């Protein structure tokens with residue numbers, strides 16, 4: 001048994017659905033494969049999304065998938081002091097706390113409305129290669145294995161992506177550039193409903209801890225640890241339990257769900273296209289390395305890849321050269337910012353708790369108006385010049 005499509009998208013996360021929708025809307029015959037039994041489930045996300053990103057990816061805010069709205073973010077130093085940022089000043093995870101399971105389904109529905117055929121419980125198990133081109137996907141649905149012939153494959157298969165590797169694209173990430181995350185959906189806590197919280201320092205070595213309120217007395221409480229800082233299996237749970245225990249407003253709560261997962265927080269990778277193939281979202285390591293938030297960049301890149309796929313089908317040209325229009329587009333949009341944020345993350349995660357305390361104190365004193373690293377460093381230079389010597393290159 002085999003199927004014939006113009007475009008085969010692997011993975012029905014936000015990046016895949018945006019790619020499928022835009023390829024289908026551009027006139028291509030599109031199929032999207034999803035290995036899970038239900039799109040968006042289980043949730044592996046803190047569910048933070050900023051409001052400008054929603055506009056950028058062309059969505060209309062909808063109560064169906066918005067659980068809660070916050071006014072801003074609080075950045076906590078290890079000593080408990082904090083800096084308060086308005087929603088516009090904070091990063092790409094602050095504004096809405098969404099219902100990721102519903103959000104993902106809504107994006108998939110948009111893809112279906114544009115003409116995409118979705119196959120759930122269907123795993124890609126390899127790519128089909130011929131004459132130096134990727135020509136489709138080998139897929140499995142229960143015990144049936146079959147070929148999906150496609151002129152273009154879009155790998156949107158998330159952090160654990162295999163499509164890129166099968167196609168020979170290097171998507172490997174160093175352990176220091178991967179956060180191993182654990183999150184509790186907690187009920188019965190006294191969290192401020194107006195602010196998403198980010199906690200820096202040794203509470204989460206190499207990463208950070210977060211509290212994203214989902215309404216009164218409920219929040220996603222989680223952390224990401226850099227994998228090279230993990231000494232023993234179970235460290236993410238030990239650190240998260242300790243974080244909860246150390247905060248009176250959290251320790252009275254009860255988790256109703258545990259969510260584990262990983263995110264890449266690396267610099268942009270070298271290559272995301274080849275003959276007959278494009279990678280998008282986490283599969284292309286497009287997560288913001290500073291926040292670990294990947295919904296926005298995944299959707300933006302998905303949209304671009306879908307548009308380029310439709311153009312390629314019209315032009316009957318599936319070469320890496322033609323598909324590099326996608327690579328140029330996403331790099332023009334967010335590569336520089338991702339690279340800067342990666343460098344900033346590299347520096348910030350090396351700081352001691354004492355230095356972080358000083359940093360937060362300095363910034364709260366001078367009321368920096370943006371969280372951009374450059375503004376942050378100028379502020380610190382005023383008060384603790386000795387702290388910024390190693391950041392001179394940014395200044």
Ligand code: FAD
Nearest residue numbers: 011013014015035046047048124158261281282293294295
């Ligand atoms: P995914 O959403 O991972 O989708 C990939 C899809 O591909 C999955 O449905 C998977 O089942 C499917 N798939 C995989 N392999 C195959 C295969 N072989 N065949 C068929 N289907 C396959 N980002 C934010 O913006 N805000 C946050 O608050 C946030 N918090 C996070 C908290 C945690 C604990 C974690 C782990 C991540 C968090 N992220 C957050 C990151 C965010 O979840 C991802 O960046 C986002 O989901 C990327 O979308 P995607 O479509 O690229 O991949």
